Amino acid sequence: MKVIEWRANPKLSKVIRFPGEALSGGRSGYLFLLPTAVFLVVIIGYPLFDTIRLAFQEVTLRTLASGERPYIGLDNFRNVINTSEFKLAFRHSMVFTITSITFQFTIGLGLALLYNKAFPLRHLFRGLTLSGWRIPPIVCGTIFLWLFNFDYGFINFFLLKTGIIQEPVRWLLKPNLALASVIITNIWLGIPFNVILLASGLASLPEDVYEAATVDGATPTQKLAHLTIPMMKPTILATLILGFIYTLRVFDVIWVMTGGGPVNATEVLPTLAYRETFEHFNFGEGAAVSVVILGILLVVSLLYVRTTHEEVM
């Protein structure tokens, strides 16, 4: 296991790896883990199992009341996957996730490289860049709903003033622009996460290699391309994969900004799963969409494990 350390805080990066014999705990140690294990099995494990089971059952509000949950094979998947709503949601999910992480990552890497250089107040700036990290997504959604407002939003005002647009733009009412708007919002939300992971990775790179390269007369661009990027490869991969996993599941931002509209224009797989379940009360089909999301996450994680394993060998 490799732990990426945040070198700016040496006190925290000192990790003791092997507890001594006197404290090895013995069998009673498992008692400490038991409550959490039981809790997670009940609140995460069972629901996960139930999602997969639901996807193969007919469960609507009617069957829920009677307690019967007949198995219907792949019918839920057939009913869901063949709809144009699902195809749209799948495409939007991919566009949303890939565009979001491309920009989040690029901006995050740029800022991480910047904060890795020495200049006045850099720790303050880096700290402020993390301030939005745990903002509840719903709040982020309302802020950008206001920023993108057609009549009085700051974004239209700014673009009109700088002459970039001549007419105010209906950001959230035009299908293509609505998708772009929620993507921009999500990029903002994801920047701190990318900065944290990439800056920690940069801080843990060995300095002597750079000193040697400077002695050999390497230019900054050469150092970036031939030293930083190759050495950062594991961190970069981890950031991208985790970014994908955390972006594919985004729900709140879209739900509050557009509700998936206008006319499905911002419907993604999580909003579709939610709608099937809590608006159409078709729990089976909602679960089928969930299973598709789970499948995508599984494929991505396996790809990740595979690439990192090749790295090691």
Place this chain on the structure above:
Amino acid sequence: MAPNFFAAPRPKPRKMLNQGLLFLIALVATIIYIFPLFWMVSTSLKAPADILRDPPIIFPSDPNIAIYKEIFGQPPATAQVPIEGLLYMKNSLYLGLGTMLLTMVLAVPTAYALARFRLRGNKLFMVLLLLTQMLPEVLLVIPLFIFFRDLTLINKHLSVILADTAMALPFSVIILRTSFLQVPRDLEEAALIDGASRLRALWKVIVPLVRPGLIAVTLFAFLYGWGDFVFSLSFLQNKELHPLALGIYNFVGYYRTRWEGVMAFSTIIALPVVITILALQRYYVTGLTAGSVK
């Protein structure tokens, strides 16, 4: 006069120019990044008429806190529908405190065991925790709804607290485990040799030493419940039980044009989060980077 060998070499002009340039880039980037949060607070402090000004007022020179008064139970005579701000806030506090308590009860012993004991399956447990952290909330909300419905927990805060605890737990355990790993073992061994039981040693010797990590996790778990949206939206149909995040959602539905109100609600939810993250960021940063273990 003897030369002072300890003085830092005077920076060369070129280097100073470089640093100045980097400073400027960072300043501009930070201003752009912070702007949405600033705009949220700024809008919430404007009178309704000032919000619709063109050009917009950037810094409200005469802050108007009427909307905060209205949210907290002092509606003006002209108000149509009362904004039940205090009720929302009370419910958010319940969710936050409940999530906080349950998370701490579960996370402290778990993190301690993962840091201290050599148990078979320790690594597997960590990996499972990390995987739990990656599960989409929407994926859990569907089966949990059915599960809690069978347990008649729907329309009870406990349902949301249980779900939020499950989501907050992995990150909390990771942060706490890192804190426990930094406590010198000798200290704990000494306490054990003195005849203190392990639990007593944990409470009297270790807990005071990991206090910053504990505070970071306590606040993290609290804020998870405080800002909850998806689980409340799905499990709490009774309006009396709605937290702030649902209040804001209802508010946007009722009064789409009252932006000072929408932004005041947003500020109330977001401000504690931003302050906590800025104050304790190094603990969260360690947790996040340790959480991306491969």
